[in-house]
Amino acid sequence: MNEKDLQHLSERADYLQTRRRFLTRTSAQLGMAAVASLLNDKGTLASEYQSHKGAMGALGRTHIPAKAKRVIYLFQSGGPSHIDLFDHKPRLQEENGKDLPPSIKGTQRVTLMTRSQTRFPCFGTPFKFSQHGKNGLWFSEIVSNMAGVADELCFLKGVHSEPINHDPAMTFMQTGRGVPGLPAMGSWIQYGLGSENKDLPAFVVMTSGVTQQPVLSRYYHSGFLPSKYQGVQFQSTGDPVLFLSNPEGVSHAHRGRLIESMNRLNKLKMQEIGDPEIQARIDSFEMAYQMQTSVPELTDISKEPQHILDMYGPEVTKQGTFAYQCLLARRLAERGVRFVQLFHAGWDQHGDLKGGITRQTRSADQPSAALISDLKMRGMLDDTLVIWGGEFGRTAYTQGSNGRDHHPRCFTLAMAGGGVKGGIEYGSTDEYGYNLADESQAVHVNDFHATILHLLGIDHRRLTYRFGGRDFRLTDVAGKVVHDVLA
Helix, strand or coil: CCHHHHHHHHHHHHHCCCHHHHHHHHHHHHHHHHHHCCECCCCCECCCCCCCCCCECCCCCCCCCCCCCEEEEEEEECCCCHHHCCCCCHHHHHCCCCECCHHHHCCCCCCCCCCCCCCCEECCCCCCEEEECCCCEEEEHHHHHHHCCHHHEEEEEEEECCCCCHHHHHHHHHHCCCCCCCCCHHHHHHHHHECCCCCCCCEEEEEEECCCCCCCHHHHCCCCCCHHHCCEEECCCCCCCCCCCCCCCCCHHHHHHHHHHHHHHHHHHHHHHCCHHHHHHHHHHHHHHHHHHHHHHHHCCCCCCHHHHHHHCCCCCCCCCHHHHHHHHHHHHHCCCCEEEEEEECCCCCCCHHHHHHHHHHHHHHHHHHHHHHHHHCCCHHHEEEEEECCCEECCECECCCECCEECCCEEEEEECCCECCCEEECCECCCCCCECCHHHCEEHHHHHHHHHHHCCCCCCCCCEEECCEEECCCCCCCCCCHHHEC
């Protein structure tokens, strides 16, 4: 069907409007006129805490003054070993090769991969640790660049989860529960706060690294929320967004007229049956059209100063690398994108721990630190929350002879900017890095999510969506804000 056919159908549909439909449309327009009188000259609510320049969120305004406007989540998929990166455990070195004491191992679950082991030998890290920053935080030698921004980092060292395998653990970390079908955190945040940029998605996802474990689309899915809140994936090769380029012979203006005609038909159907998915389709068509001009400008890093490119490392100009995506995350944040999530895969070191984790940090350490420094230089770190971490940690004992198994009982996450204290650590593990040392400073995943929402000005108990007869929320029926880490 060509553009003329669509135009004809649209005009025909307009002509056939019934009296009832005409009155319905007229009353809706009068209602919109009434709403318009409540808006300021920029088309957004004039509210003390409202700062959105684009589409309004369901909340209308934040519950409390927000410290962060946006989130960049550097998700290290596969389970980075806290023991080899940030959680210094000399006792493991001293007892390397000896069996982990039964009093430490207890009766905790282990995976099928190590259940048949007759011994669980302590595995001291092969890397040197040293202290950095004003408060002497510990860092492994393989994260020396992150050590350089020690005073910006807030370490949560008592994080714990429930699932022990990748898929449910990834799902838990993204959605607040270990079962599929629920909205991701980025979708919840977009739903609540809306967008600050009408030309770019509010929730952008990028993937990089060695895909030992697949990064599934349901980790950034909108679940039962309307599909307009789905995370938009930027591709690692070719067009950043699928079908971004027009077919040969189709101009941008022609594409715009085509979309306008289709959306007129969609709006008629929307008025008839009120299906919110039709509105989501209308929004997606319009966003796709805007992205044809906004995304090429976004991804053109040719005008970035050389010293900025050097900060991010030698891979920054190669599309699809973690370094390139960290720079792109900063550019997205500059343009008001609400939630940017980078999935950096390859942290699943069941064997060859030393070689595998060294390769991972070689690609992740410098860009992660550069992003934090870059945001700070631009005055953006104060209202941008940067998060670094995976779905669980790794065991203090060896799997086989030189690997570590999954360990959700205690692991480390790092945050920077966005209203958190810098240069601190909250929570601790025992001498072996195997159990929580202080239950009073334990941080469950639901607590972690509640704290993120709090920094964005949201009371996690009040951001809800009714589905299937109950009010759902990101933190399910749990979660408490970790006030001790707030600046």
